[in-house]
Amino acid sequence: MGSRATVPAWAVQAYGKWQKRRTAWLATGICVAVASLICAPLLMIPGGSMMDGAEMRQILSPILGEGKGFAVWHLIPVYPTIGHFYRLLIESPAFYHLFWNTVGMTAAILLGQLAVGLPSAWAFAAFRFRGRDFLFGLYVVLMLLPFQVMLLPQYIVLQKLHLYNHQTAVILPAVFSTFPVFIMYRGFTQIETEVLEAARLDGAGELQIFFHIGLPLGKMGIQAAMVLSFLEYWNLVEQPMAFLEEQAAWPLSLYLPQITISQAGVAFAVAVMVLIPALFVFALGQDALEEGIAYIGVKA
Amino acid sequence: MQTESKKKLWRGFALFMVAMLIMTYVSRMVYVSRMPRVKWSNPMSASIRNKITAEGTVEAVNAQAVIGMDGLLVETVCVAAGDRMEAGTVLYEVNREDLLAQLSQLEAQEQAWQNQEQAKRREAATNTTRAQEDYDMDVIELDRRIAEETKKLEELMEDLDTHMFRIPEEDASDEIWIAWADERLRFDREIAEKKRMIEDIQLEKEKILRQADRELEDARRAQSAAESGLELGASGISQVRERQERIALLKELSGNEGKVRAKSAGEILEVMMQSGMRMGADAVLRYADDGGSRIFCTVITQEQKPLVHTGDMVQLTFPGSAEEVSETIDSIVQENGGYTVKIRLEPGVAAGRFEGVMELNATSEIYDFVVPVKALRNDGGNAIYVLEEKEGILGTELCVRSMTVRLLDKNEEYAAIADELLTGDIKVVTECDRELENGMAVKE
Numbered sequence: 001m002g003s004r005a006t007v008p009a010w011a012v013q014a015y016g017k018w019q020k021r022r023t024a025w026l027a028t029g030i031c032v033a034v035a036s037l038i039c040a041p042l043l044m045i046p047g048g049s050m051m052d053g054a055e056m057r058q059i060l061s062p063i064l065g066e067g068k069g070f071a072v073w074h075l076i077p078v079y080p081t082i083g084h085f086y087r088l089l090i091e092s093p094a095f096y097h098l099f100w101n102t103v104g105m106t107a108a109i110l111l112g113q114l115a116v117g118l119p120s121a122w123a124f125a126a127f128r129f130r131g132r133d134f135l136f137g138l139y140v141v142l143m144l145l146p147f148q149v150m151l152l153p154q155y156i157v158l159q160k161l162h163l164y165n166h167q168t169a170v171i172l173p174a175v176f177s178t179f180p181v182f183i184m185y186r187g188f189t190q191i192e193t194e195v196l197e198a199a200r201l202d203g204a205g206e207l208q209i210f211f212h213i214g215l216p217l218g219k220m221g222i223q224a225a226m227v228l229s230f231l232e233y234w235n236l237v238e239q240p241m242a243f244l245e246e247q248a249a250w251p252l253s254l255y256l257p258q259i260t261i262s263q264a265g266v267a268f269a270v271a272v273m274v275l276i277p278a279l280f281v282f283a284l285g286q287d288a289l290e291e292g293i294a295y296i297g298v299k300a
Numbered sequence: 301m302q303t304e305s306k307k308k309l310w311r312g313f314a315l316f317m318v319a320m321l322i323m324t325y326v327s328r329m330v331y332v333s334r335m336p337r338v339k340w341s342n343p344m345s346a347s348i349r350n351k352i353t354a355e356g357t358v359e360a361v362n363a364q365a366v367i368g369m370d371g372l373l374v375e376t377v378c379v380a381a382g383d384r385m386e387a388g389t390v391l392y393e394v395n396r397e398d399l400l401a402q403l404s405q406l407e408a409q410e411q412a413w414q415n416q417e418q419a420k421r422r423e424a425a426t427n428t429t430r431a432q433e434d435y436d437m438d439v440i441e442l443d444r445r446i447a448e449e450t451k452k453l454e455e456l457m458e459d460l461d462t463h464m465f466r467i468p469e470e471d472a473s474d475e476i477w478i479a480w481a482d483e484r485l486r487f488d489r490e491i492a493e494k495k496r497m498i499e500d501i502q503l504e505k506e507k508i509l510r511q512a513d514r515e516l517e518d519a520r521r522a523q524s525a526a527e528s529g530l531e532l533g534a535s536g537i538s539q540v541r542e543r544q545e546r547i548a549l550l551k552e553l554s555g556n557e558g559k560v561r562a563k564s565a566g567e568i569l570e571v572m573m574q575s576g577m578r579m580g581a582d583a584v585l586r587y588a589d590d591g592g593s594r595i596f597c598t599v600i601t602q603e604q605k606p607l608v609h610t611g612d613m614v615q616l617t618f619p620g621s622a623e624e625v626s627e628t629i630d631s632i633v634q635e636n637g638g639y640t641v642k643i644r645l646e647p648g649v650a651a652g653r654f655e656g657v658m659e660l661n662a663t664s665e666i667y668d669f670v671v672p673v674k675a676l677r678n679d680g681g682n683a684i685y686v687l688e689e690k691e692g693i694l695g696t697e698l699c700v701r702s703m704t705v706r707l708l709d710k711n712e713e714y715a716a717i718a719d720e721l722l723t724g725d726i727k728v729v730t731e732c733d734r735e736l737e738n739g740m741a742v743k744e
Contacts, residue, residue: 089323093331094693096324103317248695255693280313284306 187221224292
């Protein structure tokens, strides 16, 4: 029998490490590529908002039917300008009107959801009562229903309540949305039942338990619900389009369709301005959002 | 560390919102400051009063002409077109030597003609006398012959009577009776012949006398014609008269030292002669007689035409004169893209004036929609801006909308308009501090 050459242990280790690292690099590369593809429209926004009108028309000419070939986007404009921002921020009071409409509507919705959804979520999480499971199941079903299904019933109800063509027509249904209740409920369920029992044994009232135990411990769920609600209602399109005829009552999300192709630069500038509050909120609520999404693993 | 980062984010977010709030006001201010400020008014029901002013000319209805002295030489022209003339004003002078030469020539012709006519009259008178004499002679001669034949007839009749008393006896022979009868037959034949002869002479007398009478009549007519000058014929008489009139005229002109004077006052319209020119029988000068009628003529535009009607009372003034008269329009005629208005002036009006100004105050019917004329603008046609409330992103805003209208009438201040969409409540933009565009948001 001949002697066999044996591979040194360090080499086997090095090869294993190299294989792991290669796999990691490959995965990272694929992720970056996919992320870049997904984020491409977002990357177009800053460049488009500072692109000269003539340059933009030249780029978009194949899309507009005025040129041949394909539209090739310039991430960095050849002739950068802040003219679109000047027109938007200085010469377009309509933009601010709709901006503050959006702020007001979103704030009202979030406050309403806190006022309505928070006690509901606490009730589902902290109490055991007859029909609880059925009721919660109903909440989940309602949460899963798309808006288009609820459009006609909501329209009829709003007409009967004389709320059509008023911002309340958008705010009120949103206040009673079940999704934030579900998220906050999941946050509250993270509180140990023993803690609540101990508090009761110590003579704490239900309100005391809610305010002193429920809210502090379910804070992340509440924040996650608010961040998600904010992002949803900040960009609300369908409900205002369905229930608001008066332009003066519109949110900012309906401002973009009003801008013609000849003002595409302004549209990009609007997109930038719309993004800023959302980015702030996201940045502020990122931790809570991650934790909240973790709570609702099922939902996520 | 994380808390510090969040604080910064909160501060950034708050700063962003504050900045947005401030920019909201800035944007509003810029928007409003660029917004045109307008004034408006509702259309009213009213009539349009138009003051139409038009400059025109004064023209003579029938301009008088001064006919030239045919064949005379112009020495000096003393007037020019536009000159004022009075009765007796010297218009022009003729060359006196030429005048006298022509006068003497005409007088000589006249004298020769007179002599010729006199000779003709004398000859005619002689012819008449002769014809009368011939007539008288013929009468005498024929009467003599008739008397002679009558006497012979009477003698025959006497012989016959004698013959009849000598009738043969009854028992006379046949030869005697035959001879007597033959004799008797001869007498009867002679008597009949004499009677026929007398009748023939009488017929001849009538014929001769008729001929003589005609000749006498012709002679008398010729004499009469010679004395009256009828043998010249119409053209001859006319020539003679013309010559005589011309002689009289030249004599008169000669008496005026060759100066032709105006017979009445007026204005010289046109002078068609010049010194050294030999005049024809045409007009050498035209003038407007002060005593004659005149016409004021002016041209109005197509826009003014609906306001001006035949029979309208107008005021006429004449530059350089305090004279102001009220007259009525006699006619309006479309000419050369405009309308010529003619006004007949009373005799003596606008004497010495060639230009004038017509003023007419015309009040239209009552229109339903009258707006200030400054609200009207030309947008290919006539249009106005109306103020409307418009629901937009910024809420209810005032904006202007262009409305095409039909212009019915207008003056310097107001315009009457019409359109199916017009109502009394509509707000018509009358003033604005900058150029407006259709759909533009404005402020009051």
